[in-house]
Amino acid sequence: MAKNIRDEFERWGKTTLNKAISKAPEREPSFKTTSHIELKRLYTPLDVADLDYCGELGFPGEFPFTRGVQPTMYRGRLWTMRQYAGFATPEETNKRYKYLLEHGQTGLSVAFDLPTQIGYDSDHPLSDGEVGKVGVAIDTLKDIEILFDGIPLDKVSTSMTINSTAAILLTMYIAVAEKQGIKSEVLQGTIQNDILKEYAARGTYIYPPLESMRIVTDIFAFCKDRVPRWNTISISGYHMREAGCTAVQEVAFTLTDGIAYVEAAIRAGLDVDSFASRLAFFFCCHNTFIEEIAKFRAARSLWAKIMKERFKAKRDESCMLRFHTQTAGCSLTAQQPDNNVVRVAFQALAAVFGGTQSLHTNSRDEAYALPTEDSVRLALRTQQLIAYESGVADMIDPFGGSYAVEALTDEIESKSMEYIEKIEAMGGAIKAIESGYIQGEIGESAYQYQKEIETKKRIIVGLNQFQMEEEPLRDILRIKPEVEQYQKKKLARVKKERNNTKVKETLAVLKKAAQGTDNVVPPILEAVKLYATMGEISDTLREVFGEYRER
Amino acid sequence: MARKIRVLIAKPGLDGHDRGAKVIARALRDAGMEVIYTGIRQTPEQIANAAIQEDVDIVGLSSLSGAHNNLFPKVVNILREKGAEDILVFGGGIVPVDDIPGLKKAGIREIFQPGASTEDIIKYIRENIKF
Numbered sequence: 052m053a054k055n056i057r058d059e060f061e062r063w064g065k066t067t068l069n070k071a072i073s074k075a076p077e078r079e080p081s082f083k084t085t086s087h088i089e090l091k092r093l094y095t096p097l098d099v100a101d102l103d104y105c106g107e108l109g110f111p112g113e114f115p116f117t118r119g120v121q122p123t124m125y126r127g128r129l130w131t132m133r134q135y136a137g138f139a140t141p142e143e144t145n146k147r148y149k150y151l152l153e154h155g156q157t158g159l160s161v162a163f164d165l166p167t168q169i170g171y172d173s174d175h176p177l178s179d180g181e182v183g184k185v186g187v188a189i190d191t192l193k194d195i196e197i198l199f200d201g202i203p204l205d206k207v208s209t210s211m212t213i214n215s216t217a218a219i220l221l222t223m224y225i226a227v228a229e230k231q232g233i234k235s236e237v238l239q240g241t242i243q244n245d246i247l248k249e250y251a252a253r254g255t256y257i258y259p260p261l262e263s264m265r266i267v268t269d270i271f272a273f274c275k276d277r278v279p280r281w282n283t284i285s286i287s288g289y290h291m292r293e294a295g296c297t298a299v300q301e302v303a304f305t306l307t308d309g310i311a312y313v314e315a316a317i318r319a320g321l322d323v324d325s326f327a328s329r330l331a332f333f334f335c336c337h338n339t340f341i342e343e344i345a346k347f348r349a350a351r352s353l354w355a356k357i358m359k360e361r362f363k364a365k366r367d368e369s370c371m372l373r374f375h376t377q378t379a380g381c382s383l384t385a386q387q388p389d390n391n392v393v394r395v396a397f398q399a400l401a402a403v404f405g406g407t408q409s410l411h412t413n414s415r416d417e418a419y420a421l422p423t424e425d426s427v428r429l430a431l432r433t434q435q436l437i438a439y440e441s442g443v444a445d446m447i448d449p450f451g452g453s454y455a456v457e458a459l460t461d462e463i464e465s466k467s468m469e470y471i472e473k474i475e476a477m478g479g480a481i482k483a484i485e486s487g488y489i490q491g492e493i494g495e496s497a498y499q500y501q502k503e504i505e506t507k508k509r510i511i512v513g514l515n516q517f518q519m520e521e522e523p524l525r526d527i528l529r530i531k532p533e534v535e536q537y538q539k540k541k542l543a544r545v546k547k548e549r550n551n552t553k554v555k556e557t558l559a560v561l562k563k564a565a566q567g568t569d570n571v572v573p574p575i576l577e578a579v580k581l582y583a584t585m586g587e588i589s590d591t592l593r594e595v596f597g598e599y600r601e602r
Numbered sequence: 603m604a605r606k607i608r609v610l611i612a613k614p615g616l617d618g619h620d621r622g623a624k625v626i627a628r629a630l631r632d633a634g635m636e637v638i639y640t641g642i643r644q645t646p647e648q649i650a651n652a653a654i655q656e657d658v659d660i661v662g663l664s665s666l667s668g669a670h671n672n673l674f675p676k677v678v679n680i681l682r683e684k685g686a687e688d689i690l691v692f693g694g695g696i697v698p699v700d701d702i703p704g705l706k707k708a709g710i711r712e713i714f715q716p717g718a719s720t721e722d723i724i725k726y727i728r729e730n731i732k733f
Binding site: 165166168169171177178179180181184185249252253254255293294295381384385386418419420494497498501504505514523525527529530532601 | 698
């Protein structure tokens with residue numbers, strides 16, 4: 052059969068195709084994906100002739116999970132619709148959460164402000180102007196009590212985008228659940244806890260890499276018994292992609308970070324199968340629809356092989372790449388913001404075809420500010436339209452077997468692997484970050500992308516083509532400056548009412564643990580229960596671990 | 603031959619989104635300017651001091667975290683206090699249009715919004731820095 056197709060393909064090229072091209076040339080001399088993969092004009096069975104179906108694709112819920120991590124995928128349960136949300140005070144954010152849950156959201160996702168993410172209290176001089184701006188401000192357990200007030204933590208799963216202060220937020224969540232009468236063993240959710248990509252792209256690091264990795268592995272060890280249903284890390288390519296890297300680089304940089312975490316945990320004495328099933332991933336979904344679908348499938352397949360072959364994982368669950376997706380924030384334009392609704396819909400659809408476990412859809416106004424209630428509802432409705440109306444959730448991996456998607460999946464996998472090998476040869480992810488290699492690669496791709504836009508090699512509708520005169524969006528969410536004062540007053544009140552002697556004692560215990568080899572998470576849990584502040588706990592660790600400075 | 607225009611690109615506050623700052627730093631360099639990039643998480647004091655020490659002609663501030671109303675004017679004020687009001691300050695990032703008049707009043711000469719091209723910024727600097 053294959054020979055027949057090859058002959059026919061050649062004949063078509065010489066006759067029908069040639070005739071068409073000689074009359075009207077194609078739009079471009081060549082077509083490339085964002086990862087510089089040259090696309091063929093037409094993919095045929097010839098491109099997948101060598102594909103070993105059982106070895107490379109297999110069946111959903113089975114190694115190497117290329118076709119999906121669950122045996123029934125969305126026929127069983129739809130992906131979790133999880134809108135990243137948080138702004139101003141815990142009081143206001145609590146209202147937004149209830150609004151989202153009322154409108155059919157199925158999981159929570161907490162956005163924290165920058166002081167909370169970097170371990171400064173609202174009254175710290177460096178928090179000036181930042182309190183409650185990009186997320187909700189949290190200073191003590193009091194704020195977390197308000198944030199989840201009236202939300203049953205045994206019924207919802209909660210994802211928290213928190214990294215260098217992840218242990219503090221996780222223990223606050225455990226403490227507030229206890230107050231609701233819920234044991235930590237049943238809690239479900241995720242802490243991002245992916246410090247490596249903070250050095251590479253996102254910037255909310257506090258301590259140097261090795262000390263940070265120690266906290267990460269302490270969290271793995273703590274959760275294994277105390278919070279066994281919790282995803283202890285969400286290894287994230289999202290922010291590196293947002294910082295400008297390509298789809299292939301996103302897969303490669305994310306999985307090399309994953310390798311670094313697995314190695315660190317094994318070095319800390321953990322058995323690979325005791326923690327690997329709780330590792331989760333987080334990817335971006337950008338504009339190039341087919342490449343993105345292939346990217347997710349390639350990442351799944353590659354990770355499964357790394358876990359089995361390199362780390363000798365025995366359990367299938369240890370090899371599963373489960374991931375959250377967010378549509379690409381950097382693809383949103385301030386120009387003609389309604390166009391963003393359409394962009395987001397395509398990106399969300401690609402994520403679903405890629406087999407995501409949960410999804411955040413960006414809102415139309417996010418090139419201006421955090422979204423208004425109306426725009427976030429429309430973003431959530433976009434997911435619901437895909438889930439309930441489009442029919443795409445009714446079968447598993449519908450792009451599986453597409454000549455183009457399978458060929459691209461394979462190419463992204465092998466190109467990512469080349470990158471991973473290159474980084475391994477440098478000494479691994481931490482070394483590649485310390486030397487600035489990853490940051491340099493991301494920066495280079497970002498610059499090329501911008502140049503493509505400015506030279507119109509890449510068309511962005513409404514930005515460099517099809518522009519129009521328009522008024523800028525004015526009806527946007529604004530964070531009131533009073534939020535900072537409100538948080539400061541609340542913090543002062545909590546500090547006055549708590550047992551300050553006990554707080555000091557517990558922080559001393561934490562310091563001792565940090566100086567030695569004891570797990571730092573249990574003393575952090577004790578400290579948060581006594582209403583020790585974000586800043587106090589982080590400063591205690593700063594004294595021992597020091598602070599990282601960008602090179 | 604005229605000397606090169608010297609630019610400081612800076613990230614005030616806690617914001618780590620530096621894609622724009624880095625792209626602009628590189629574009630200005632490619633356009634023949636001398637560019638110093640501060641890196642993320644700089645205080646207004648650090649930025650003003652760097653601008654003076656490096657003897658730059660112009661400072662570009664980038665913030666996507668919404669702290670611009672607090673931080674941008676502080677940089678201008680410190681430069682004034684130190685007698686360096688001749689250094690121009692412009693900004694960019696996620697800055698709502700309604701904040702622009704206040705920032706301009708506070709001495710930030712121009713604000714570039716999402717979608718601005720590096721060409722626009724190069725042109726602006728060349729038109730406003732004359733030796």
